[in-house]
Amino acid sequence: MQLVNIEYRSELYKEEIKLRDEVLRAPLGLKFKKEDLDAEVDELRYGLLDSNGELTACLLVRILDDSVAKIRQMAVKEDLRGKGLGRELMKKVESELKIKKFNKVELHARMYAKVFYDKLGYIETGDIFTEIGIPHIKMKKDI
Secondary structure, three states, X not given: OXXXXXXXXXXXXXXXXXXXXXHHHHHHOOOOOHHHHHOOOOOEEEEEEOOOOOEEEEEEEEEOOOOEEEEEEXXXXXXXXXXXXXXXXXXXXXXXXXXXXXXXXXXXXXXXXXXXXXXXXXXXXXXXXXXXXXXXXXXXXXX
16 A cells, blocks of 8 residues: 555545545535635645545644654545555554654544554543544654
């Protein structure tokens, strides 16, 4: 799998929005609003492409300050889950963030995904809270 940067408003960006919508929003009865997408203009976007150039997984990174980045909205195609793509994407993006001189990564994990992030070395940093109508936990990792 090839890690790529996804340019805002590019053709690949449109595929990314579709994937995030299918995996993260539609199951909750939510849809992206224009203002939601407009607010993401400054975020870093990464994707994994298969050998056919198809987007298989994606995630966004919000820069919090010079040393801290926040992973947001990771999505893996449903039929490819359990094959290590999420892990691969996270490891590759963490490496990219280290190159960019970040030393901490944080995220808001959906509770059903907490074990996934535990296995990647993320630790809980707070109490369970509700975001987009479902339970989450804040997690972080030094990279």
